[in-house]
Amino acid sequence: MKSVSTDHLDRIVDFVKTKREGDVSLADVVGLAEVTVESLSTFFRAIDNSVYRELADIASFITNMKEEIGRLxxxxxxxxxxxxxxxxxxxxxxxxxxxxxxxxxxxxxxxxxxxxxxxxxxxxxxxxxxxxxxxxxxxxxxxxxxxxxxxxxxxxxxxxxxxxxxxxxxADGYMTEDEQRAAERKRRNILHGPQLDGDGVGQSDVDAMFDKAPGISPQDDIDALFK
CATH class of the missing domain: 1.10.287 (Helix Hairpins)
Incomplete structure (x- = not known):
């Protein structure tokens, strides 16, 4: 909600300051009430307008939401x-x-x-x-x-x-427990399914892994076993 001017409070403060030193009569109390009502009327009208605009925006959003759900x-x-x-x-x-x-x-x-x-x-x-x-x-x-x-x-x-x-x-954190367990199982077991062309690990990557791994024969030696 937009901020509202507080100038009306200055009038009330000034009135109280001028009457603070002397005796306060019934007329002063009535005068303070009149000043308060007059000063706050603008304030409340501004609040009413602001609240109305906010509610109108909410109503418009809800209407648009219903239309979009219908189109869905x-x-x-x-x-x-x-x-x-x-x-x-x-x-x-x-x-x-x-x-x-x-x-x-x-x-x-x-x-x-x-x-x-x-x-x-x-x-x-x-x-x-x-x-x-x-x-x-x-x-x-x-x-x-x-x-x-x-x-x-x-x-x-x-x-x-x-x-x-x-x-x-x-938004994060909206997976069910079953979805979380399934996602964790896929991540742990590297279950990515068949990869599309150009995706995933290629044969050259596998060959390079065997060539560099300690204690494992080079790929040429492995291929020779099947000849």
């Missing part, structure tokens, strides 16, 4: 988009597992077959066709991944707009 569409995200993205990811996992089983099963049959058997070639051709058909899962999977990415971009756009509207900043 939390019900649509919770009830439609996020569940749909989860279903797409489940379908991707199932399709990948099915294709992998088909490919590995066909490959095992080919490897276990007898090349001297007259029916071997027909069997190999049939299993190759199964492998080719199983590999087509990547097309459907790509379409499902595109849907998930679209949902993530939609959520990112909505959240970014909301954060910018309310001038939000990241």
């Amino acid at each position: 569409q939390p019900n649509d995200l919770k009830q439609t988009r996020i569940p749909a993205a989860g279903q797409e990811l489940d379908a991707i996992v199932k399709a990948t597992e099915k294709a992998t089983d088909t490919i590995m099963g066909a490959a095992e049959e080919v490897m276990a077959g007898d090349a001297a058997d007259p029916a071997y070639k027909a069997m190999v051709d049939e299993r190759m066709m199964l492998i080719f058909e199983a590999c087509s899962f990547q097309d459907i999977t790509g379409q499902r991944v595109a849907k998930v990415i679209e949902t993530l971009k939609h959520i990112e756009s909505r959240v970014s707009r909301f954060a910018a509207a309310i001038h939000a900043a990241d």
Whole structure:
């Protein structure tokens, strides 16, 4: 709240000083009350205006917050988009597992077959066709991944707009105990998952580590063991 002028107090102090030396009559008391009321009226009006402005700003912020929450569409995200993205990811996992089983099963049959058997070639051709058909899962999977990415971009756009509207900043210390334990486990066990190209530790870094580590054979010696 903005500071308010205290000039009205000077009038009251001056009045008290002039009457302090002599006897104070009822008229003086009434006069002091009049001066006090007159002096403080401006003060209270200024406070009223300041409080009104503060409350108006708060009301405006709350209204803007409600509008931004509406634009965030939390019900649509919770009830439609996020569940749909989860279903797409489940379908991707199932399709990948099915294709992998088909490919590995066909490959095992080919490897276990007898090349001297007259029916071997027909069997190999049939299993190759199964492998080719199983590999087509990547097309459907790509379409499902595109849907998930679209949902993530939609959520990112909505959240970014909301954060910018309310001038939000990241706060520390709001992780749950489960999240803290999971983060600590990842940090302790270096569980960063598969790295993207250009990220993480490269083979040259691993080779350099073995070359410099005491008591460990150079990388060339290790490679020679597998030749």
